[in-house]
Amino acid sequence: MASTGETVTAESAPQTVRTRIEYRRFNVFHRWMHFLVFVSFTVLVFTGMPLKYKDTEWARWFMDLFGGVTAAGVYHRIAALVTVFYWTLEFTFMVVMVLRSRGKLLRSPGSLMPGKKDLEDMIGMFAWFFGKGPKPQFDRYTYWEKFDYMSLMAGTVIIGMTGFMMWFPLWFTKVLPGIFLNIALVIHSNEALLAMGVIFIFVHFFSAHARPESFPLDKVIFTGSVPVDHYKAERPLEFARRVREGTLDEVLVEKRLTWRIYAADVLWWTITAFAGFCAILMTAFIIWSVFD
Amino acid sequence: MTRRRAAALAALLTVAALLGLAAAAGAATAPVTAQSALGVTGNDACFHCHGQQDMQNRTIDVGGEQQDIFVDRALYDASRHGGLACTSCHIGFKPGLHGADETQAWLITAKLTACDNCHADVFAMYRGSFHGNLVFGESSGKAPVCADCHVAHNITPPGSAAFRASIDSLCARCHPDQLKTYLDSYHGKAFFLGDAKTAVCTDCHGGHKILPPSNPESMVSKHNLVATCAQCHPGANENFAGFMVHVDPQSPRSSFAVWTFYALYIMLIAVVFTFGFVHTALYIYRGIKDGLYRRNRHG
Numbered sequence: 054m055a056s057t058g059e060t061v062t063a064e065s066a067p068q069t070v071r072t073r074i075e076y077r078r079f080n081v082f083h084r085w086m087h088f089l090v091f092v093s094f095t096v097l098v099f100t101g102m103p104l105k106y107k108d109t110e111w112a113r114w115f116m117d118l119f120g121g122v123t124a125a126g127v128y129h130r131i132a133a134l135v136t137v138f139y140w141t142l143e144f145t146f147m148v149v150m151v152l153r154s155r156g157k158l159l160r161s162p163g164s165l166m167p168g169k170k171d172l173e174d175m176i177g178m179f180a181w182f183f184g185k186g187p188k189p190q191f192d193r194y195t196y197w198e199k200f201d202y203m204s205l206m207a208g209t210v211i212i213g214m215t216g217f218m219m220w221f222p223l224w225f226t227k228v229l230p231g232i233f234l235n236i237a238l239v240i241h242s243n244e245a246l247l248a249m250g251v252i253f254i255f256v257h258f259f260s261a262h263a264r265p266e267s268f269p270l271d272k273v274i275f276t277g278s279v280p281v282d283h284y285k286a287e288r289p290l291e292f293a294r295r296v297r298e299g300t301l302d303e304v305l306v307e308k309r310l311t312w313r314i315y316a317a318d319v320l321w322w323t324i325t326a327f328a329g330f331c332a333i334l335m336t337a338f339i340i341w342s343v344f345d
Numbered sequence: 346m347t348r349r350r351a352a353a354l355a356a357l358l359t360v361a362a363l364l365g366l367a368a369a370a371g372a373a374t375a376p377v378t379a380q381s382a383l384g385v386t387g388n389d390a391c392f393h394c395h396g397q398q399d400m401q402n403r404t405i406d407v408g409g410e411q412q413d414i415f416v417d418r419a420l421y422d423a424s425r426h427g428g429l430a431c432t433s434c435h436i437g438f439k440p441g442l443h444g445a446d447e448t449q450a451w452l453i454t455a456k457l458t459a460c461d462n463c464h465a466d467v468f469a470m471y472r473g474s475f476h477g478n479l480v481f482g483e484s485s486g487k488a489p490v491c492a493d494c495h496v497a498h499n500i501t502p503p504g505s506a507a508f509r510a511s512i513d514s515l516c517a518r519c520h521p522d523q524l525k526t527y528l529d530s531y532h533g534k535a536f537f538l539g540d541a542k543t544a545v546c547t548d549c550h551g552g553h554k555i556l557p558p559s560n561p562e563s564m565v566s567k568h569n570l571v572a573t574c575a576q577c578h579p580g581a582n583e584n585f586a587g588f589m590v591h592v593d594p595q596s597p598r599s600s601f602a603v604w605t606f607y608a609l610y611i612m613l614i615a616v617v618f619t620f621g622f623v624h625t626a627l628y629i630y631r632g633i634k635d636g637l638y639r640r641n642r643h644g
């Protein structure tokens with residue numbers, strides 16, 4: 054069973070519902086954001102890539118599946134609007150948070166800002182890979198998570214701007230020369246491949262599923278919290294910091310282990326299986342077209 | 346004995362049937378066009394041989410190319426030229442085995458000028474075009490003639506999706522580089538994947554008055570380009586028309602600016618993917634080596 058005996062603490066609860074103390078890593082806002090990114094990004098990749106690799110057989114399958122190039126273009130644009138929406142929301146949220154903390158948030162060890170420690174961690178990790186040192190200890194975010202986040206936020210600006218140039222070429226050429234449209238296509242097309250590689254293959258998918266610590270599935274972005282022990286082992290610095298600052302209680306939640314939790318697990322597994330399938334499929338397709 | 350008689354009877358019946366059919370057809374389609382004055386009835390005689398799918402020696406050698414002398418009647422009758430007599434183009438052809446005078450004349454001039462008789466305006470445009478010059482001018486070369494674009498015996502309305510879909514492959518025979526760059530731009534991608542509304546070669550270059558961009562009369566000259574794009578992009582201006590249809594991002598000679606961005610991205614992708622691959626592989630290696638996959642299982 055999924056429950057770990059030693060963390061079940063409230064055996065005395067009246068209706069004998071088992072509960073478990075968990076560490077809340079992501080709040081509802083984070084989780085909804087991730088959901089929007091997940092859905093829109095998948096749609097964008099699957100409606101965009103067939104255009105990039107138009108010569109391949111699978112490009113035709115997908116265009117047929119979507120009901121033609123024009124229809125795929127419409128889905129691409131709807132997903133693009135979702136992208137603009139979540140990006141704006143996330144950006145505003147970040148700016149407000151940073152302003153409210155008077156910039157302290159940026160300097161906190163738990164922030165997403167890359168810093169000196171990230172470089173040291175990376176060197177440390179390579180040392181560990183070769184058995185030349187202990188595994189570095191991480192705070193709230195590892196360097197690859199920061200890279201993932203930052204590249205998505207920055208990449209979305211680039212891909213969004215070039216995308217809008219292609220969407221409204223007449224409007225943009227009121228001021229810009231026509232060659233910008235040619236450049237926009239080159240950037241959009243290759244940035245898309247880059248983003249797909251980062252998200253679908255190396256950084257994101259790997260860190261959520263294939264890393265030893267998270268294998269076979271890290272559900273935390275869906276459930277929001279993980280058993281305390283586990284979190285303590287994975288992000289010891291953040292845990293220690295919270296203990297030191299006395300803010301641990303803010304993030305501890307008592308999770309009731311009802312059938313709903315297990316039902317939800319099935320859902321997370323299904324979603325992940327679907328996402329994994331999409332990622333493997335698209336990766337295979339692109340490798341196929343490279344060697345075609 | 347009986348076989349020969351049966352064959353004769355069959356032939357007689359066939360002729361009778363053909364005559365009957367011809368009369369009916371003639372009555373039904375009589376007032377189609379002025380040109381049908383030549384008489385659809387005459388076509389039956391031609392189809393008597395050319396309509397036989399199982400005739401012997403169906404292919405003939407025309408200037409080194411093998412051509413099929415079978416003409417599909419169903420397609421012909423349904424085409425835009427359905428009411429036309431064969432002889433309105435194949436002038437002077439008589440039913441029966443043809444003499445050398447008939448076929449030679451057709452091959453050399455009539456094939457090119459037959460259309461002129463009824464489509465003089467189009468022909469004049471074509472005659473003045475770059476391709477027309479190649480065909481008729483002194484600097485002769487291989488260029489498309491009327492029947493290369495319009496299938497001679499199956500003339501479809503040029504606006505039809507089927508006709509439009511055939512144009513790109515036609516031009517590609519002689520302009521493969523431009524086809525490649527076109528297919529890599531948005532119009533070409535959409536066309537290739539089945540979008541019928543998008544621009545094909547002749548939407549920008551015209552069908553008959555194809556001229557080099559340097560010629561001010563050309564649809565793609567500086568002078569006319571804005572109007573050409575504006576057919577489908579109302580409100581297009583000079584900047585918009587500056588979008589390069591035939592640019593090859595992979596070649597610095599095509600457009601240095603576009604190539605620069607292409608090259609930068611290819612390098613960036615190579616670096617990021619290589620790093621990602623190495624990092625991932627080493628992480629998994631260490632995980633397996635230290636048995637972390639078994640130890641850290643959690644739920």
Ligand code: HEM
Pocket residue numbers: 094097098100101102103104105106125126127129130133134136137209212213214215216217219220238241242244245246248249534
């Ligand atoms: C965020 C706003 C975005 C906008 C406004 C946008 C818009 C566009 C437009 C207008 C096109 C031209 C083709 C068409 O009409 O369907 C296009 C192509 C494409 N898009 Fe996007 N897009 C966006 C984001 C993305 C993202 C996030 C990806 C994938 C990671 C992506 C992948 C592609 C690809 C691969 C193509 C084909 C490029 C080619 O032809 O080589 N797009 N996009």
